[in-house]
Amino acid sequence: MSLLHLAIISPLILALFIPLVHKTVSKIHTGWFLLPLPVALFAYFLSFLGDAIGGQAIMETLAWIPSLGIDFSVRVDGLGLLFALLITGIGSLVVLYSIYYLSMEKEKLNQFYVYLLLFMGAMLGVVLSDNFIVLYAFWELTSFSSFLLIGYWNHRERSRYGAQKSMLITVFGGLAMLGGIILLYLMTGTFSISATVAMAGDIVGHSLFIPALICILLGAFTKSAQFPFHIWLPDAMEAPTPVSAYLHSATMVKAGIYLVARLTPVFAFEGLWIWLVGGIGLLTLFWGSFSAVKHTDLKGILAYSTISQLGLIMSLLGVGAAALHFPEMEDGYFAVAVTAAVFHLINHATFKGSLFMVVGIVDHETGTRDIRRLGGLMTVMPITFTLALIGSFSMAGLPPFNGFLSKEMFFTGMLRAQEIGLFNMESFGLLFPVVAWVASVFTFLYSMIIVFKTFTGKFQPEKLEVKPHEAPIGMLISPVILVSLVVIIGLFPNLVAPLIESVMASILPPLLAAGHDFDVHIYHWHGLSPELFMTIGVILAGILLYKFMPKWAGIYNRMPEKFSLNSFYDKGLENIQRGAAKITDAYMTGSIRSYLLYIFTFFILSLGITLFLKDAFVLDMSHVAEIRAYELVLAVITAVAAISVLLAKSRLSAIILLGAVGYSVSLFYVVFRAPDLALTQLVIETVSVALFLLAFYHLPKLGKNIEDTRFKAGNLIISIGVGAIVTLIALSAHSSKMFDSISQYYIENTYKKAAGENMVNVTLVDFRGFDTLFEITVLGIAALGIYSLIKLRMTRGREQ
Amino acid sequence: MFEILLYIALFLITVAMFGLIYRVIKGPTTPDRVVALDALGITLVAVIAILSIILRTNAFLDIILLIGILAFIGTVAFSKYLEKGEVIENDSNL
Numbered sequence: 001m002s003l004l005h006l007a008i009i010s011p012l013i014l015a016l017f018i019p020l021v022h023k024t025v026s027k028i029h030t031g032w033f034l035l036p037l038p039v040a041l042f043a044y045f046l047s048f049l050g051d052a053i054g055g056q057a058i059m060e061t062l063a064w065i066p067s068l069g070i071d072f073s074v075r076v077d078g079l080g081l082l083f084a085l086l087i088t089g090i091g092s093l094v095v096l097y098s099i100y101y102l103s104m105e106k107e108k109l110n111q112f113y114v115y116l117l118l119f120m121g122a123m124l125g126v127v128l129s130d131n132f133i134v135l136y137a138f139w140e141l142t143s144f145s146s147f148l149l150i151g152y153w154n155h156r157e158r159s160r161y162g163a164q165k166s167m168l169i170t171v172f173g174g175l176a177m178l179g180g181i182i183l184l185y186l187m188t189g190t191f192s193i194s195a196t197v198a199m200a201g202d203i204v205g206h207s208l209f210i211p212a213l214i215c216i217l218l219g220a221f222t223k224s225a226q227f228p229f230h231i232w233l234p235d236a237m238e239a240p241t242p243v244s245a246y247l248h249s250a251t252m253v254k255a256g257i258y259l260v261a262r263l264t265p266v267f268a269f270e271g272l273w274i275w276l277v278g279g280i281g282l283l284t285l286f287w288g289s290f291s292a293v294k295h296t297d298l299k300g301i302l303a304y305s306t307i308s309q310l311g312l313i314m315s316l317l318g319v320g321a322a323a324l325h326f327p328e329m330e331d332g333y334f335a336v337a338v339t340a341a342v343f344h345l346i347n348h349a350t351f352k353g354s355l356f357m358v359v360g361i362v363d364h365e366t367g368t369r370d371i372r373r374l375g376g377l378m379t380v381m382p383i384t385f386t387l388a389l390i391g392s393f394s395m396a397g398l399p400p401f402n403g404f405l406s407k408e409m410f411f412t413g414m415l416r417a418q419e420i421g422l423f424n425m426e427s428f429g430l431l432f433p434v435v436a437w438v439a440s441v442f443t444f445l446y447s448m449i450i451v452f453k454t455f456t457g458k459f460q461p462e463k464l465e466v467k468p469h470e471a472p473i474g475m476l477i478s479p480v481i482l483v484s485l486v487v488i489i490g491l492f493p494n495l496v497a498p499l500i501e502s503v504m505a506s507i508l509p510p511l512l513a514a515g516h517d518f519d520v521h522i523y524h525w526h527g528l529s530p531e532l533f534m535t536i537g538v539i540l541a542g543i544l545l546y547k548f549m550p551k552w553a554g555i556y557n558r559m560p561e562k563f564s565l566n567s568f569y570d571k572g573l574e575n576i577q578r579g580a581a582k583i584t585d586a587y588m589t590g591s592i593r594s595y596l597l598y599i600f601t602f603f604i605l606s607l608g609i610t611l612f613l614k615d616a617f618v619l620d621m622s623h624v625a626e627i628r629a630y631e632l633v634l635a636v637i638t639a640v641a642a643i644s645v646l647l648a649k650s651r652l653s654a655i656i657l658l659g660a661v662g663y664s665v666s667l668f669y670v671v672f673r674a675p676d677l678a679l680t681q682l683v684i685e686t687v688s689v690a691l692f693l694l695a696f697y698h699l700p701k702l703g704k705n706i707e708d709t710r711f712k713a714g715n716l717i718i719s720i721g722v723g724a725i726v727t728l729i730a731l732s733a734h735s736s737k738m739f740d741s742i743s744q745y746y747i748e749n750t751y752k753k754a755a756g757e758n759m760v761n762v763t764l765v766d767f768r769g770f771d772t773l774f775e776i777t778v779l780g781i782a783a784l785g786i787y788s789l790i791k792l793r794m795t796r797g798r799e800q
Numbered sequence: 801m802f803e804i805l806l807y808i809a810l811f812l813i814t815v816a817m818f819g820l821i822y823r824v825i826k827g828p829t830t831p832d833r834v835v836a837l838d839a840l841g842i843t844l845v846a847v848i849a850i851l852s853i854i855l856r857t858n859a860f861l862d863i864i865l866l867i868g869i870l871a872f873i874g875t876v877a878f879s880k881y882l883e884k885g886e887v888i889e890n891d892s893n894l
Binding site: 633640641644648652656668670682683686723 | 852
């Protein structure tokens with residue numbers, strides 16, 4: 001185990017000790033004990049920066065299940081490192097923020113921090129493991145810990161609903177992803193991600209390639225809340241705000257983005273990948289920004305904004321994948337989309353994290369997150385207002401913040417998308433920049449709503465539950481750090497350029513091999529390009545829409561709730577439950593008669609169809625012995641008695657007739673020379689007839705209507721069917737004997753080896769005595785069972 | 801010759817058995833059936849005896865004795881059941 005492995009699982013180890021610490025040191029907020037770990041991890045991962053920028057990947061392997069090719073191998077390259085830094089960096093800030101956000105007296109802090117640590121470790125595992133199965137294991141751990149965190153206030157019904165919804169959707173995707181991983185394994189024969197990437201060229205066109213692609217994308221889309229799986233994210237806002245800031249804006253929802261980026265070199269040679277990733281991303285971008293505007297809950301707006309920004313990153317990755325199709329193009333022509341994706345990934349984590357924290361502060365200090373009750377907080381909470389202003393302007397894509405830069409690059413990528421000479425892009429390509437532009441207008445709109453509806457306008461203290469005031473300094477530290485990053489990256493974007501270059505090297509390794517090298521330079525001013533005019537258009541259109549919002553916002557109410565995806569999910573879940581209940585009620589009637597019907601019908605069908613399909617029925621009369629007269633007579637007697645049992649008018653006659661059948665069978669044993677069997681059969685038959693009589697006597701008086709068996713055509717058909725099938729099989733089996741019997745050995749050795757003359761008895765107790773032992777056991781159990789049934793019932797009756 | 805005689809005897813007994821089975825099925829009362837069943841047991845003894853001669857074996861002689869005992873016990877049990885409603889009386893005092 002290397003230090004790297006230890007770093008990944010250190011949050012899980014610390015999670016073990018948190019409850020202990022919480023219990024013993026109750027005076028100090030538990031979060032303080034936690035804080036050093038993500039900070040130390042952040043520092044540790046920073047030390048890899050030099051290697052990653054130099055294009056070196058660090059690989060450590062720890063054998064886990066070597067026989068199955070599953071090793072806990074860890075690989076730190078640009079992409080993994082970027083995510084690891086985000087996770088640990090924002091993790092530290094979120095822990096610091098939560099120390100001030102969560103009250104020490106009211107909250108169950110030990111649970112909160114255990115879940116948070118579980119999540120942190122799992123997320124580090126996802127982004128750093130180089131083995132698909134290990135990645136999947138950590139992936140599911142993120143789903144579970146997210147479930148626990150969303151349902152943290154589990155006394156609230158909405159929290160439980162949100163937790164369940166996110167669990168169902170992300171685990172659905174996770175399982176699909178596992179399917180994709182296994183399909184990939186079938187094609188490549190390895191679980192190693194880097195080996196799979198190296199083998200990418202060989203598996204394109206394999207028949208399992210497209211199914212694997214779709215399964216993997218299902219996993220990525222559900223986790224990253226892409227359309228139509230985005231519906232869990234707004235409901236996950238029931239979680240405490242530090243959780244929303246950490247999981248549902250900066251880290252977990254980017255796991256899908258990570259997966260898409262990581263597997264781009266494997267799948268991007270397939271046109272479907274570009275279409276799916278780019279198209280779904282664009283759709284999500286538009287739908288998320290469009291839906292965000294109608295919300296009145298600040299966290300609801302932020303949730304939809306997260307969905308839309310994730311869609312933006314996803315669509316950029318899709319377009320950027322086209323770069324692999326044209327390695328001869330000038331450096332970074334399509335790859336600029338990937339640059340934009342990575343850059344926006346960093347930017348989004350910074351401004352969205354800070355915005356969530358700001359919303360948490362507003363909620364904490366005013367008691368509400370509803371923009372209809374908020375307003376005019378600018379003078380009350382000046383620092384928070386500044387933070388919100390910078391975060392939102394960055395999100396809207398205004399200069400000089402970092403969002404502006406990534407938005408410009410986003411437009412560049414989208415404009416170039418229509419020049420991809422593949423897959424009908426000439427005609428459909430125009431959609432990309434147009435949809436992107438419209439979505440950006442809505443993004444601008446809701447960013448303005450967040451700032452101006454909350455902090456400007458009329459101050460309405462009477463609508464608020466608590467008297468609003470500025471947040472404590474501790475709560476402000478984390479958003480201040482994030483917002484300073486927004487500004488610093490905005491002013492000096494080339495600080496992160498080397499990191500972006502190394503990330504691009506991991507996303508597009510074939511280009512690197514083809515002799516390209518990614519030279520990222522981000523400028524504020526790049527001439528009077530179409531992108532600049534698009535941005536100006538976004539701002540103008542956004543301001544117009546904001547001004548006239550009351551005029552047109554009515555269209556949101558026009559859309560019937562019935563057709564929304566949420567109601568589709570709710571109805572679907574309800575219908576699945578109701579349908580399952582209906583099916584179960586339909587076949588599980590509780591009546592043994594119908595179960596026997598199923599069993600026998602299945603018996604007839606399975607054996608009959610097998611007999612028919614395999615052409616197995618053979619009739620060979622050559623081995624058949626001669627029929628003797630008394631055998632025939634005996635058969636007639638048995639048959640008459642057996643049929644009379646069915647037609648018997650009273651139960652008593654049925655019992656007697658059954659006895660007659662039993663005695664006739666013992667006579668058969670005599671005829672076929674089996675004296676021991678005949679003896680036993682006689683005794684047993686007598687005893688069982690006596691038992692039947694006993695049971696008959698104890699039938700309850702009431703409803704003791706001695707009527708003949710009711711006739712049912714279905715029963716007749718099934719019983720005849722069973723009889724016919726068994727007869728046919730017996731005939732076929734007898735007709736196709738393949739080997740001689742082994743009884744010759746017993747005949748020769750019964751006396752010689754076992755010192756007995758009765759061959760049946762010698763077989764029972766000597767050659768095959770084991771069976772006898774356990775049949776004795778069966779009888780013993782039956783006797784004990786009967787005894788306890790009678791005895792226990794009697795004692796219970798006495799107590800009553 | 802002897803063999804033919806045996807078969808004839810077997811046939812006659814079978815005819816008798818059919819008559820008894822008819823009585824078992826038809827009734828009309830339960831005692832009728834019980835008596836017929838008892839007689840069926842005894843005819844069974846005869847059938848087995850003749851069969852062992854035909855098959856030239858004495859392996860079935862135990863069965864003859866057993867049927868005798870069982871037919872007796874069975875008939876007694878049945879009779880008791882018809883008379884008292886139960887076969888083994890419950891010592892309710894204990």
